[in-house]
Amino acid sequence: MTAFNAPWWARNRHLQTLLPTWYKRNQQIPLEWEELTLSDGDFVDLAWHPTVQPPGEQQPLAIVFHGLEGSVHSPYAKCILPALAAQGWAVVLVHFRGCSGRSNRQWRSYHSGDSAFAGEVIDTLAERFSNSPLLLLGYSLGGNLLANYLADTPHSRVKGAALVSPPLDLAACSESIQRGFSRVYQHHLLSRMKRNLQRKIRQQQSAPLAPEQVAQWRNFWEFDQHYTAPAHGFAGADDYYQRCSGLGKLKHIAIPTLLLHSADDPFMDKRVIPQAHQLSAAVEYRLSDTGGHVGFVHGSLWRPRFWLEEAIPLWFSQQLQPANN
Template sequence: MLIDGDFRPAWWLPGAHLQTLAPTLMRRRPPIPLGRQRLELPDGDFIDLDWAPPQPGPRVILFHGLEGSSRSPYAGGLMRRLHDQGFQALTMHFRGCSGEPNRLPRSYFAGDTGDMAWLVDHLLRQEPTRPVAAIGVSLGGNALLKWLGETGPDNPLAAAVAISVPFDLDRSARRMEQGLSRFYQWYLVGRLKRSALRKCRLMPMPLDCAALPRLRTFREFDDAVTAPLHGFAGVDDYYSRCSCRPYLRRIQRPTLILHARDDPFMTPETVPTPDELSPSIRLELSRAGGHVGFVEGVGRYWPERRIGDWLGEIL
């Protein structure tokens, strides 16, 4: 189902770029203490979890966006809202995103569903009767939706939410090479290169580390780094196999997707059409909101309100 979202932007933050940048520049992290837990993975690597204080309700995992963490502007607000509603909230850091490089040359990518599947299985083995839901933001949302589609009726989640998802990775990458969106690309590709260079100093890497400073776009970085590190033939193979859009019809768990038509990380054509959505999906498409912005007013953010209400009904 595709419907109009009820988000209305703050009058003093018009436009996609102000909505996108305002939370990063203005938002303070809500005062919620987090506890760190490290889990050892079967391949010898690790993932770090940040847990909100204990609550008795269903567990809700936050999968952050590209180069994000539990310290991302949206993460603290979502964790606070979930905690206040009685959910047990936690953030799973993708490999290398918790402040410490991971142990293996591989990192994480937009279709990286293995670690999230392993974590959910781990949590359900601990407490089989306690439901687990998940929220994926941007890149994390793409991976979450892909996993839901891959597993269909066998997916173990009770519910899922995705925010500002790059449904078509190729179109999204090309959009980032245009206009003011090049600023976001410059910033994020810069962070990706710094992370990769740091690992080059720590361990042998199966890529040309000397070429990293010359990479300027997402397509260049993903072709030179992401694809070879994770078993893809090149950037086009990676984008084709990891975009979540072809998987949406197969999703069979209650799923809410929040998205803005003016998201500067992608074009309007990136958004799936109603016939591409399974009956389990509710895609709420707002006219404005930018990329993971959705500022309604001072200290008020649409995803926190909407996700809190929806998960409260579903769970």
């Protein structure tokens, strides 16, 4: 796998972060939807990309987890799902609770360390694809979630995992995104989070919060302090960040894992970059100078290419080779 190097015209961190949205805004991909009932009575929606080949008994299954407030309509999903399906693999994107456009049934929703949720969905799909090698891919929050899952689940049928731009130090990222132009990203994401929570409040008769309270929150820490933490059993935002940050979990990962960061990621700072002693032998770490947050756009201005949709299928294919089994 060649290293990523941004072209001269796209070396700005914010341009890298925003370009996939501009280029992919009108792209439509074929999807087949499935509602998956969870053991606690809640549900999530799965979005399947039709494979280009008939299903085989040992056809690999790629399971994709999106980022904060993301979905199958996020630009990175529009890039990677067709690229994975083109390999002849079964491909599914798992929506977190409430992220598919429908509010989930319970007061809780999703968070960055919910390895139990990831495990339930992965186990369900693994049982269905009983003879298939499994591949896991997580973007941003979904990448940190998978870092938790992989550390908590050292023995599984997963052949390889890829984590793209994961916020491995949640407290650091909560601080970093409040600086400079990055506040624009926080405002965009936080506005969506607040709207979704206010909709949930109006749909539930005994919600412990009022829409007016939610409207007053101004940053991720306040959202996590007043909703994420109490709704998911944490003492507060700081407790949530400390217990769910993936940085300290990487040394416990035993499954071959590709970890991708860019040094100019506007959602983070250098505190998310792991040191060598924090990585297990199973983790292959790639840090590029440029790439933004889940950007990694190269090629020409008029014919851009998306490095992730080239690099990730290649790396997964290498893990599926007999020598890696």
